[in-house]
Amino acid sequence: MNLSNFGMDTVTLAGTLEAKLDASRVAGFSQLMLWAKDLVNYPGGLDAAVQLVRRSGVRVTGIQVMRDYEGLSGTLHDYKVDVAKSMMEICRAVGSPLLMVCSSTSKHASGEPAKIARDLAKLATLGVPLNVKVGFEALSWGRNISEYQQAWEVVEMADHSNLGIVIDSFHMLANGAELDSLGQIPGSKIAMVQLSDFMWREIRSSEERIETARHLRVFPGEGEHSAELSALVRSIDRAGYRGDYSFEVFNDDFLQMAPELVALRARRSAKWVTDQVLRRSLQIRAPARAVQMSS
Template sequence: MHRSIATVSLSGTLRQKLEAIAAAGFDGYELFENDFIQFNGNAKELRRINEDLGLSLDLYQPFRDFEGMPDAQFARSLERAERKFDLMQTMGASLMLCCSNTSPLVIADPARAAAQLHVLAERAAARGLRVGFEALAWGRVTSLYSQAWDLVRRADHPNLGLILDSFHTLSLKDDPAGIVDIPGDKIFFLQMADAPLLAMDLLQWARHHRSFPGQGDFDVVTFLEKTLQAGYTGPLSLEIFNDVFRETPNRRTAVDAMRSLLYLESQVQERQAQATSTGARKAAPSVTLFEPPPVPTLSGLGFIEFAVDEAAARTLEAQLLQLGFHRAGRHRSKAVVLYRQGDIHLIVNAEPGSLARSRFDAHGTSVCALGMRAADPEAAAARAVAMHSRRHDSPVGPGELRMPAIVVPGGNLVQFMPVTMDAQALFAADFITEAMQAEAAAPQAATDVGLQAIDHVALGLGLDQLDTWVLFSRAVLGLEPGESLELADPFGLIRSRGVANADRSVRLVLNVSLSQRTRTARTVSVAGTGGVHHIALRCDDIFAAVERLRARGVRFVPISDNYYDDLPTRLELDPALVARLRAAGILFDRSAAGDYLHIYTEHPDAGPFFEIVQRVGRYDAYGAVNAPARMASQAQQP
């Protein structure tokens, strides 16, 4: 497909926006009128920039408050349109967007509106131009695409067609199924936008909270599918009004934008393939859609790698040994040590000059890489590259294992591990294991405290990274987002959203701080662009694990007695269980599917800390109701 984006979707000057759009691989763009009005150049110069960058100017927009007006206002609007046509011809734009009328002067007379649109199309045709009519969700008379199509059909002019916008349709909960009945050649342009489901004024929602497809909650896949089934073959474009995007570096936003369109196309392509395989009859799109390698089949986090300096390496080792880990191996060629407990593998990288050290400026402790088990590691990396992620190849020594790796948003790595290779064989390729086991102070059985697996990893992100990570998780890793929550830290609000695969073997929790004073915000400032906030380790008996850990000197975040006094007022619990929770300092949550018990280790700085968790039944969340108690307790620590 021909891929396009509106300049209003990006930050920067017009030239900077166009350079970012071209760098991300777009074919063309929509020119938002204000961007041209504020451009320090003329229409001829803009045309030269387009030619230099290899971009087509697909749409000039918007032309407002035109149809259904009294005669005097209509005459003035025609003069205004002629001046816009002058500009379009000079800059090389052939299509103008006319959005439905929001003026209090508009007359609710379809015949008048259609006749005026016919005149506008006739004026455009005389210049070799076309006009696309779009229904604004807040249009005074015309707000639905079916109403806009009725006016276009009544006007009956070859140079007048319909412009569809997913936000205007889906925000009103209008059914896009009727789009398939509109002739494809009368749909002149398609604008896509997603959005979170918000209960707020429609205009404010539209102008401040749209997002790229895959970042929100709208069914944009069905919307695109219905439009293509109608026979549409024109540009697939993005028109996104979003306050955060207006502040975010435009090159990064443009990459997200392209990734969102590729993901959207791939989702429609996948639906078409499924329909074909099951014999279901669906009209095939008349365009070629993007078809990347399949979504990876992930089956757990195989390891977490920390970047440390020498001092931090000693501190982290002491902490891991306290937590019951044993030193399982030393890297064959690098200053890297492997620690293990159950199916948990933690790698501590103190190698001078490594990507891990340079990425985090060699200070403190930060997570630099996650190892994800994949059924086909090479295919997983290939999908990531196809979805505009960058591949990373680390230097390896003789006989060492090369695992496909990608750079994730913010600069960390995800390495894809072969699920067919057991952990011992996998790490034996890179680590000398037998010697390290002999050096261990005690055998694993004596040090183990019952921690079995990595339950989830929580990331602290900058506010401008949350949507990026939601899209990346969906498009690249095949993880689906859960509910978006707001949690109360003593110094501000934390917005939190989990993403996970279908069998919940891979879970990430994405946290952003709306304040600069929270612990989450400090995590972002330490890592530069955000990083792992804490690591949750799962066990089968949290009471036994905590008892053993306390005996080993592990200190946990103290929880107020008031929390335990309140707990039985919220949940119907056995008093004996409440007493046991209180004595152990363990937090508790319950859902209809099961229970969640968890506790957090103390940590004196803003680096990662650990959470010990036990899931009972089919509990599927992260104990968010207890987050304020944990954050308040951390804030009160000396």
């Protein structure tokens, strides 16, 4: 793991698409997670937005976000498949290798794991000719899948090379998830890691969970769960994950700050995260070196 593995999510930054790209690049990031609305709502239109991103030289790590997809039937399922196809075309246009899919909150969605796995496999198959991978994330308020272990269960059941799990630290921390099971997920099946923290130890209601998620996240190293975040990142690193980390920090205060200042906070956070892994690795290896020196 090094600083080149880290990038931001545009939802964290105020301003235009140009301002977000510039702030990210000036802060030293070479990658950025985009939302489809960043592109389709661009004043010059989608094609102009795509050209802007490609000219910037910033690598797009993924496109957010396909909602309420899995577990549906009939015309509702067909409708969501059409939406997914459109989002995958956006991925291809802007050079994104990943479409993010979050677990459904729909009352119309089946909770049958086999059905969910089939739907995810179908989406992954649609992405193959476009070179777009599907990453499935457990929302902490998902109707049928709200824990990362459940998300991994259906991803593993789907058994599709173009499908992986998204690890999101906020939703894990908000649920008080245990981290032991992280080591059972192969690094090759992790499609993306999204990092953020928040300012209090407990979330006491579903309403507070959603409010915190959408308005009050902070960067790793700024919140109340630094120990858990350190353990999470080290566990993923030990599992062999060598992919991208994205700071997905929904924060209303940050949207009232210059994007350049927020991007610098993100850069400090990236250094904090890499220090947690490096420091722990050195501590583990030190006794072995001492033994060699004394022999």
